[in-house]
Amino acid sequence: MTKRRQFLKMAGAGGAAMFAGTPVPSLSGQRTEGKAAAYAAKDYAKLIGMSGFSETLLKNHFTLYQGYVTNTNKVLDALAQYLKDGKTAAPEFAELRRRLGWEFNGTRLHELYFDNLGGKSAIDKEGKLAKKLAEDFGSYEAWEKDFKAAGAMRGIGWVALYQDSANGRLINFWINEHDAGHPAGCRPILIMDDFEHAYMLDYGLKKADYIEAFFKAVDWQAAETRLK
Numbered sequence: 707m708t709k710r711r712q713f714l715k716m717a718g719a720g721g722a723a724m725f726a727g728t729p730v731p732s733l734s735g736q737r738t739e740g741k742a743a744a745y746a747a748k749d750y751a752k753l754i755g756m757s758g759f760s761e762t763l764l765k766n767h768f769t770l771y772q773g774y775v776t777n778t779n780k781v782l783d784a785l786a787q788y789l790k791d792g793k794t795a796a797p798e799f800a801e802l803r804r805r806l807g808w809e810f811n812g813t814r815l816h817e818l819y820f821d822n823l824g825g826k827s828a829i830d831k832e833g834k835l836a837k838k839l840a841e842d843f844g845s846y847e848a849w850e851k852d853f854k855a856a857g858a859m860r861g862i863g864w865v866a867l868y869q870d871s872a873n874g875r876l877i878n879f880w881i882n883e884h885d886a887g888h889p890a891g892c893r894p895i896l897i898m899d900d901f902e903h904a905y906m907l908d909y910g911l912k913k914a915d916y917i918e919a920f921f922k923a924v925d926w927q928a929a930e931t932r933l934k
């Protein structure tokens with residue numbers, strides 16, 4: 707069973723049996739009086755019309771992203787309630803605590819992804835990012851080949867170009883689902899969504915075509931801004 711299904715089961719009526727005997731704080735989105743939600747979804751409507759991505763696919767993707775924001779807030783609220791109620795030894799608290807990484811990263815990775823899309827020009831080979839990629843991978847082309855190869859792997863997750871904050875080096879990572887495989891303390895530079903929902907509606911099983919469309923739509927300036 708996927709983590710998402712586990713959570714839906716836990717959050718919904720079907721989850722009651724899982725936690726028999728232990729009241730579970732409401733995940734309905736109700737908040738403590740007057741307290742603002744920790745996170746608000748950003749508006750990425752400006753990406754609609756972007757070459758290589760249909761409006762329907764993008765709108766579905768925005769809705770999915772908004773779900774992560776909502777659930778991040780719900781999990782934070784539920785955890786706060788467990789703390790308030792003195793029930794942090796409950797296994798449900800531990801499961802929600804683990805869950806937070808999945809929902810939070812589902813939120814943040816989508817923001818990084820949408821924020822590094824919408825570009826209209828190729829990477830400036832004389833720019834800071836291209837030069838650093840060439841330095842760390844031997845050539846810009848070698849980096850691109852490695853990044854695309856990670857994207858072509860079977861499975862769902864993310865491809866991420868990270869900068870190691872300890873030594874400044876650029877490294878490509880595969881992130882399983884949203885929360886497994888992030889290098890601690892590194893800076894995300896370029897993020898590519900590699901879940902089926904990011905491309906199937908427009909490209910079917912042709913993930914390589916989506917990856918090409920992604921590269922044509924990258925906002926390289928946005929990525930370069932993240933580089934230290």
Ligand SMILES: [Fe+2]
Nearest residue numbers: 816899901904
């Ligand atoms: Fe996504």
